[in-house]
Amino acid sequence: DVKVTQSSRYLVKRTGEKVFLECVQDMDHENMFWYRQDPGLGLRLIYFSYDVKMKEKGDIPEGYSVSREKKERFSLILESASTNQTSMYLCASRSSGTAYGSNQPQHFGDGTRLSIL
Amino acid sequence: GNSVTQMEGPVTLSEEAFLTINCTYTATGYPSLFWYVQYPGEGLQLLLKATKADDKGSNKGFEATYRKETTSFHLEKGSVQVSDSAVYFCALSSASKIIFGSGTRLSIRP
Numbered sequence: 035d036v037k038v039t040q041s042s043r044y045l046v047k048r049t050g051e052k053v054f055l056e057c058v059q060d061m062d063h064e065n066m067f068w069y070r071q072d073p074g075l076g077l078r079l080i081y082f083s084y085d086v087k088m089k090e091k092g093d094i095p096e097g098y099s100v101s102r103e104k105k106e107r108f109s110l111i112l113e114s115a116s117t118n119q120t121s122m123y124l125c126a127s128r129s130s131g132t133a134y135g136s137n138q139p140q141h142f143g144d145g146t147r148l149s150i151l
Numbered sequence: 152g153n154s155v156t157q158m159e160g161p162v163t164l165s166e167e168a169f170l171t172i173n174c175t176y177t178a179t180g181y182p183s184l185f186w187y188v189q190y191p192g193e194g195l196q197l198l199l200k201a202t203k204a205d206d207k208g209s210n211k212g213f214e215a216t217y218r219k220e221t222t223s224f225h226l227e228k229g230s231v232q233v234s235d236s237a238v239y240f241c242a243l244s245s246a247s248k249i250i251f252g253s254g255t256r257l258s259i260r261p
Binding site for chain 2: 038067075076077079082092124126128137138139140141142143144145
């Protein structure tokens, strides 16, 4: 079974801090994703990565950056945390499939509930 | 562009009732379709999938059929249990990413 591990289940940080959320997958997947989940707003894509050192902005990248130095690890960085970034953060990975796109499902970690005070 | 619309919740049913959660989609080409389930305090888990028209995905008593003519992928279960209480997400896979519906919260009364 695919395992996607997020480094923390719960995290509390202060406004203005630089925050790192780590995600590791063990199935050699090319694609990795970061989402935030808020009540009434569903899942919103922050950033994704097709492969090592590659990254693409999702729907709400402002205030965030990412790093993919190794294939198994995808980090989300809050450059200067703000209270409106309090949320549940979900990491996912999937196989890239064929050159024309992927019909593969995403596999999710258990999430990090981040509170910014 | 591609999109997914699923019925709004919350949905509350009694144990052993029949469940339907509606999902319709808009897409170019031939996307794959998925249902995910999220139990309290956890991430999303893949429940079932279908990759082409008329495919039926099934798992844990849940079923959904990929209907191209009605652009639908409705989730059904014949007899729900209290343990099925969760949030359910319909999703479609395009070339670069997966698009999720807004989620439907399901609560089952004993």
